[in-house]
Amino acid sequence: MDFLDIRIIDIVDIVLVAFLLYYLYNLVKGTVAINILVGIIIVYAIYVVTQLLEMELLSKILGGFLGVGMFALVVVFQPEIRKFLLMLGSTNFNARRRFFKQFKMLGKDNGPKINIEGILSACRKMSESNTGALIVIQRNNSLDFVKNSGDEMNLQVNQPIIESVFFKNSPLHDGAMIIEENRITATRVILPVSNDRKIPLRFGLRHRAAVGITEKTDAVCLVVSEENGQISYLKDGDFVLYDNLEELHKILEADLS
Numbered sequence: 001m002d003f004l005d006i007r008i009i010d011i012v013d014i015v016l017v018a019f020l021l022y023y024l025y026n027l028v029k030g031t032v033a034i035n036i037l038v039g040i041i042i043v044y045a046i047y048v049v050t051q052l053l054e055m056e057l058l059s060k061i062l063g064g065f066l067g068v069g070m071f072a073l074v075v076v077f078q079p080e081i082r083k084f085l086l087m088l089g090s091t092n093f094n095a096r097r098r099f100f101k102q103f104k105m106l107g108k109d110n111g112p113k114i115n116i117e118g119i120l121s122a123c124r125k126m127s128e129s130n131t132g133a134l135i136v137i138q139r140n141n142s143l144d145f146v147k148n149s150g151d152e153m154n155l156q157v158n159q160p161i162i163e164s165v166f167f168k169n170s171p172l173h174d175g176a177m178i179i180e181e182n183r184i185t186a187t188r189v190i191l192p193v194s195n196d197r198k199i200p201l202r203f204g205l206r207h208r209a210a211v212g213i214t215e216k217t218d219a220v221c222l223v224v225s226e227e228n229g230q231i232s233y234l235k236d237g238d239f240v241l242y243d244n245l246e247e248l249h250k251i252l253e254a255d256l257s
Protein backbone atom coordinates (compact mmCIF):
# COMPACT_ATOMS: atom_id res chain seq x y z
CA MET A 1 0.00 0.00 0.00
CA ASP A 2 2.98 2.23 -0.66
CA PHE A 3 1.09 4.37 -3.12
CA LEU A 4 -1.21 5.58 -0.31
CA ASP A 5 1.75 7.16 1.53
CA ILE A 6 1.25 10.69 0.30
CA ARG A 7 3.87 13.07 1.59
CA ILE A 8 3.61 16.87 1.68
CA ILE A 9 6.29 17.04 -1.00
CA ASP A 10 4.04 14.91 -3.29
CA ILE A 11 1.22 17.42 -2.90
CA VAL A 12 3.63 20.28 -3.62
CA ASP A 13 4.83 18.31 -6.67
CA ILE A 14 1.27 17.89 -7.98
CA VAL A 15 0.39 21.55 -7.36
CA LEU A 16 3.53 22.69 -9.21
CA VAL A 17 2.78 20.43 -12.19
CA ALA A 18 -0.82 21.73 -12.27
CA PHE A 19 0.53 25.31 -12.16
CA LEU A 20 2.96 24.54 -15.00
CA LEU A 21 0.25 22.93 -17.14
CA TYR A 22 -2.06 25.88 -16.51
CA TYR A 23 0.67 28.31 -17.66
CA LEU A 24 1.37 26.19 -20.75
CA TYR A 25 -2.34 25.95 -21.58
CA ASN A 26 -2.69 29.74 -21.27
CA LEU A 27 0.21 30.20 -23.68
CA VAL A 28 -1.07 27.90 -26.40
CA LYS A 29 -4.81 28.58 -25.92
CA GLY A 30 -6.31 30.04 -29.10
CA THR A 31 -3.08 29.65 -31.15
CA VAL A 32 -2.08 27.09 -33.77
CA ALA A 33 0.29 25.64 -31.17
CA ILE A 34 -2.67 23.94 -29.48
CA ASN A 35 -3.34 21.95 -32.70
CA ILE A 36 0.32 20.91 -32.85
CA LEU A 37 0.14 19.84 -29.20
CA VAL A 38 -2.97 17.74 -29.89
CA GLY A 39 -1.18 16.21 -32.92
CA ILE A 40 1.80 15.22 -30.74
CA ILE A 41 -0.48 13.69 -28.09
CA ILE A 42 -2.25 11.63 -30.81
CA VAL A 43 1.09 10.36 -32.25
CA TYR A 44 2.25 9.46 -28.73
CA ALA A 45 -1.03 7.62 -27.98
CA ILE A 46 -0.69 5.59 -31.23
CA TYR A 47 2.94 4.82 -30.31
CA VAL A 48 1.87 3.48 -26.89
CA VAL A 49 -0.86 1.32 -28.51
CA THR A 50 1.58 -0.10 -31.12
CA GLN A 51 3.99 -0.99 -28.32
CA LEU A 52 1.27 -2.72 -26.31
CA LEU A 53 0.20 -4.68 -29.42
CA GLU A 54 3.86 -5.42 -30.17
CA MET A 55 3.58 -4.02 -33.71
CA GLU A 56 7.35 -3.72 -34.06
CA LEU A 57 7.70 -1.91 -37.39
CA LEU A 58 5.18 0.85 -36.72
CA SER A 59 6.32 1.22 -33.12
CA LYS A 60 9.96 1.62 -34.27
CA ILE A 61 9.01 4.25 -36.87
CA LEU A 62 6.90 6.22 -34.38
CA GLY A 63 9.58 5.79 -31.65
CA GLY A 64 12.21 7.23 -33.98
CA PHE A 65 9.88 10.07 -34.94
CA LEU A 66 9.18 10.92 -31.28
CA GLY A 67 12.93 10.80 -30.43
CA VAL A 68 13.79 13.38 -33.10
CA GLY A 69 10.53 15.13 -32.26
CA MET A 70 11.95 16.47 -28.97
CA PHE A 71 14.33 18.72 -30.94
CA ALA A 72 11.59 19.61 -33.40
CA LEU A 73 9.39 20.58 -30.45
CA VAL A 74 11.87 23.20 -29.26
CA VAL A 75 11.96 24.68 -32.78
CA VAL A 76 8.17 24.59 -33.32
CA PHE A 77 7.34 25.98 -29.88
CA GLN A 78 10.23 28.46 -29.73
CA PRO A 79 7.97 31.56 -29.42
CA GLU A 80 5.81 29.88 -26.76
CA ILE A 81 8.83 28.67 -24.77
CA ARG A 82 10.31 32.18 -24.93
CA LYS A 83 7.07 33.80 -23.75
CA PHE A 84 6.68 31.18 -21.03
CA LEU A 85 10.15 31.88 -19.63
CA LEU A 86 9.60 35.63 -19.92
CA MET A 87 6.28 35.40 -18.08
CA LEU A 88 7.73 33.20 -15.37
CA GLY A 89 10.75 35.44 -14.79
CA SER A 90 8.84 38.70 -14.71
CA THR A 91 6.08 37.32 -12.49
CA ASN A 92 8.55 36.33 -9.82
CA PHE A 93 10.32 39.66 -9.94
CA ASN A 94 7.18 41.76 -9.64
CA ALA A 95 5.61 39.50 -7.05
CA ARG A 96 8.72 39.95 -4.94
CA ARG A 97 8.54 43.74 -5.37
CA ARG A 98 4.87 43.78 -4.34
CA PHE A 99 5.63 41.59 -1.36
CA PHE A 100 8.23 44.05 -0.05
CA LYS A 101 6.01 47.02 -0.88
CA GLN A 102 3.36 45.62 1.44
CA PHE A 103 5.84 45.76 4.32
CA LYS A 104 6.83 49.32 3.46
CA MET A 105 3.24 50.51 3.66
CA LEU A 106 2.91 48.92 7.11
CA GLY A 107 -0.48 47.52 6.23
CA LYS A 108 -1.85 50.79 4.86
CA ASP A 109 -3.68 50.25 1.56
CA ASN A 110 -3.08 53.35 -0.55
CA GLY A 111 -5.00 51.94 -3.52
CA PRO A 112 -3.75 51.85 -7.11
CA LYS A 113 -1.10 54.38 -8.14
CA ILE A 114 -2.47 54.60 -11.68
CA ASN A 115 -4.52 57.59 -12.75
CA ILE A 116 -7.69 55.57 -13.41
CA GLU A 117 -9.79 58.72 -13.46
CA GLY A 118 -7.64 60.17 -16.29
CA ILE A 119 -7.73 56.94 -18.31
CA LEU A 120 -11.51 56.58 -18.01
CA SER A 121 -12.16 60.27 -18.77
CA ALA A 122 -10.07 59.89 -21.93
CA CYS A 123 -12.02 56.73 -22.85
CA ARG A 124 -15.33 58.54 -22.31
CA LYS A 125 -14.24 61.46 -24.52
CA MET A 126 -12.93 59.10 -27.22
CA SER A 127 -16.14 57.08 -27.02
CA GLU A 128 -18.19 60.26 -27.62
CA SER A 129 -16.14 61.09 -30.72
CA ASN A 130 -15.91 57.46 -31.94
CA THR A 131 -12.13 57.48 -31.69
CA GLY A 132 -10.69 53.98 -31.66
CA ALA A 133 -8.31 53.15 -28.81
CA LEU A 134 -6.54 50.15 -27.34
CA ILE A 135 -4.97 50.57 -23.88
CA VAL A 136 -3.10 47.76 -22.14
CA ILE A 137 -2.39 48.14 -18.43
CA GLN A 138 0.42 45.96 -17.13
CA ARG A 139 0.00 44.12 -13.83
CA ASN A 140 2.43 41.37 -12.73
CA ASN A 141 3.62 39.92 -16.06
CA SER A 142 6.13 41.90 -18.06
CA LEU A 143 4.94 43.17 -21.45
CA ASP A 144 8.46 43.65 -22.80
CA PHE A 145 7.97 40.93 -25.41
CA VAL A 146 5.28 43.03 -27.16
CA LYS A 147 6.67 46.49 -26.38
CA ASN A 148 9.56 45.92 -28.81
CA SER A 149 7.08 46.02 -31.71
CA GLY A 150 6.12 49.64 -30.95
CA ASP A 151 7.71 52.95 -29.98
CA GLU A 152 9.11 53.32 -26.49
CA MET A 153 7.73 56.29 -24.51
CA ASN A 154 7.96 57.62 -21.00
CA LEU A 155 4.98 59.87 -20.37
CA GLN A 156 2.88 60.39 -17.27
CA VAL A 157 -0.65 59.06 -17.69
CA ASN A 158 -3.26 61.80 -18.04
CA GLN A 159 -6.41 62.40 -20.06
CA PRO A 160 -5.13 64.90 -22.70
CA ILE A 161 -2.05 62.79 -23.49
CA ILE A 162 -4.10 59.62 -24.01
CA GLU A 163 -6.57 61.49 -26.19
CA SER A 164 -3.83 63.07 -28.29
CA VAL A 165 -2.11 59.71 -28.85
CA PHE A 166 -5.31 58.15 -30.22
CA PHE A 167 -6.44 61.28 -32.11
CA LYS A 168 -7.18 60.06 -35.65
CA ASN A 169 -4.54 62.21 -37.35
CA SER A 170 -1.85 61.50 -34.79
CA PRO A 171 1.08 59.46 -36.08
CA LEU A 172 0.86 57.38 -32.87
CA HIS A 173 -2.83 56.40 -33.00
CA ASP A 174 -2.37 52.94 -34.59
CA GLY A 175 -1.88 49.85 -32.45
CA ALA A 176 -1.90 49.63 -28.67
CA MET A 177 -0.70 51.84 -25.83
CA ILE A 178 1.06 50.20 -22.88
CA ILE A 179 0.72 51.63 -19.38
CA GLU A 180 3.04 50.54 -16.55
CA GLU A 181 2.66 51.92 -13.04
CA ASN A 182 1.49 55.45 -13.94
CA ARG A 183 3.46 55.87 -17.15
CA ILE A 184 2.78 55.34 -20.83
CA THR A 185 5.78 53.24 -21.79
CA ALA A 186 4.96 52.36 -25.42
CA THR A 187 2.61 53.25 -28.25
CA ARG A 188 1.86 51.71 -31.68
CA VAL A 189 2.42 48.28 -30.16
CA ILE A 190 1.32 45.22 -32.14
CA LEU A 191 -0.33 42.68 -29.86
CA PRO A 192 -0.81 38.94 -30.41
CA VAL A 193 -4.28 38.43 -31.93
CA SER A 194 -6.49 35.75 -30.40
CA ASN A 195 -7.86 33.02 -32.67
CA ASP A 196 -10.57 32.13 -30.17
CA ARG A 197 -13.63 31.18 -32.22
CA LYS A 198 -15.97 32.17 -29.38
CA ILE A 199 -15.30 35.89 -30.00
CA PRO A 200 -18.40 37.27 -31.80
CA LEU A 201 -17.78 38.14 -35.46
CA ARG A 202 -18.75 41.79 -34.94
CA PHE A 203 -15.46 42.29 -33.11
CA GLY A 204 -12.49 43.00 -35.35
CA LEU A 205 -8.73 42.97 -34.89
CA ARG A 206 -8.58 45.64 -32.17
CA HIS A 207 -10.80 43.58 -29.85
CA ARG A 208 -9.10 40.31 -30.85
CA ALA A 209 -5.73 41.82 -29.98
CA ALA A 210 -7.10 42.83 -26.55
CA VAL A 211 -8.35 39.27 -26.00
CA GLY A 212 -4.96 37.96 -27.18
CA ILE A 213 -2.80 39.92 -24.74
CA THR A 214 -5.14 39.37 -21.76
CA GLU A 215 -5.24 35.61 -22.30
CA LYS A 216 -1.44 35.39 -22.57
CA THR A 217 -0.61 37.71 -19.65
CA ASP A 218 -2.40 39.05 -16.59
CA ALA A 219 -2.60 42.57 -18.11
CA VAL A 220 -6.00 44.26 -18.39
CA CYS A 221 -7.23 46.09 -21.49
CA LEU A 222 -9.56 48.94 -22.35
CA VAL A 223 -10.85 49.17 -25.91
CA VAL A 224 -12.81 52.03 -27.41
CA SER A 225 -14.59 51.01 -30.60
CA GLU A 226 -14.14 53.28 -33.59
CA GLU A 227 -17.38 51.88 -35.03
CA ASN A 228 -19.81 52.54 -32.18
CA GLY A 229 -17.81 54.23 -29.38
CA GLN A 230 -18.41 51.30 -27.03
CA ILE A 231 -15.86 50.95 -24.21
CA SER A 232 -14.90 47.33 -23.49
CA TYR A 233 -12.91 46.09 -20.54
CA LEU A 234 -10.99 42.82 -20.86
CA LYS A 235 -9.33 40.59 -18.32
CA ASP A 236 -8.08 36.97 -18.54
CA GLY A 237 -9.07 36.81 -22.22
CA ASP A 238 -12.71 37.72 -21.53
CA PHE A 239 -14.95 40.76 -21.77
CA VAL A 240 -15.87 42.00 -18.27
CA LEU A 241 -19.43 43.30 -18.11
CA TYR A 242 -20.28 46.52 -16.27
CA ASP A 243 -23.31 48.84 -16.11
CA ASN A 244 -21.71 52.29 -16.15
CA LEU A 245 -18.35 54.04 -15.94
CA GLU A 246 -18.58 54.39 -12.14
CA GLU A 247 -18.80 50.62 -11.87
CA LEU A 248 -15.92 50.21 -14.34
CA HIS A 249 -13.89 52.61 -12.18
CA LYS A 250 -14.49 50.41 -9.13
CA ILE A 251 -13.58 47.22 -11.06
CA LEU A 252 -10.35 48.82 -12.31
CA GLU A 253 -9.50 50.05 -8.82
CA ALA A 254 -9.88 46.53 -7.46
CA ASP A 255 -7.94 44.93 -10.33
CA LEU A 256 -5.04 47.37 -10.15
CA SER A 257 -4.49 47.52 -6.39
Ligand SMILES: Nc1ncnc2c1ncn2[C@@H]1O[C@H](COP(=O)(O)OP(=O)(O)OP(=O)(O)O)[C@@H](O)[C@H]1O
Pocket residue numbers: 132133134173174175176189190191192193202203204205206207208209224225226227228
Ligand atom coordinates in the same frame (compact mmCIF):
# COMPACT_ATOMS: atom_id res chain seq x y z
N1 LIG B 1 -2.56 43.09 -33.45
C1 LIG B 1 -2.89 44.34 -33.16
N2 LIG B 1 -2.27 44.98 -32.16
C2 LIG B 1 -2.59 46.24 -31.85
N3 LIG B 1 -3.52 46.96 -32.48
C3 LIG B 1 -4.17 46.39 -33.50
C4 LIG B 1 -3.90 45.05 -33.89
N4 LIG B 1 -4.71 44.74 -34.92
C5 LIG B 1 -5.44 45.85 -35.16
N5 LIG B 1 -5.14 46.84 -34.31
C6 LIG B 1 -5.72 48.19 -34.26
O1 LIG B 1 -7.08 48.07 -34.56
C7 LIG B 1 -7.41 48.87 -35.70
C8 LIG B 1 -8.35 48.13 -36.64
O2 LIG B 1 -9.35 47.65 -35.91
P1 LIG B 1 -10.59 46.85 -36.49
O3 LIG B 1 -11.51 47.81 -37.17
O4 LIG B 1 -10.18 45.60 -37.20
O5 LIG B 1 -11.05 46.43 -35.05
P2 LIG B 1 -12.46 46.34 -34.33
O6 LIG B 1 -12.24 45.37 -33.21
O7 LIG B 1 -13.55 46.11 -35.33
O8 LIG B 1 -12.58 47.75 -33.68
P3 LIG B 1 -13.55 48.97 -34.04
O9 LIG B 1 -14.84 48.64 -33.34
O10 LIG B 1 -12.82 50.11 -33.44
O11 LIG B 1 -13.63 49.03 -35.56
C9 LIG B 1 -6.10 49.09 -36.41
O12 LIG B 1 -6.16 50.33 -37.07
C10 LIG B 1 -5.09 49.07 -35.32
O13 LIG B 1 -4.93 50.37 -34.76
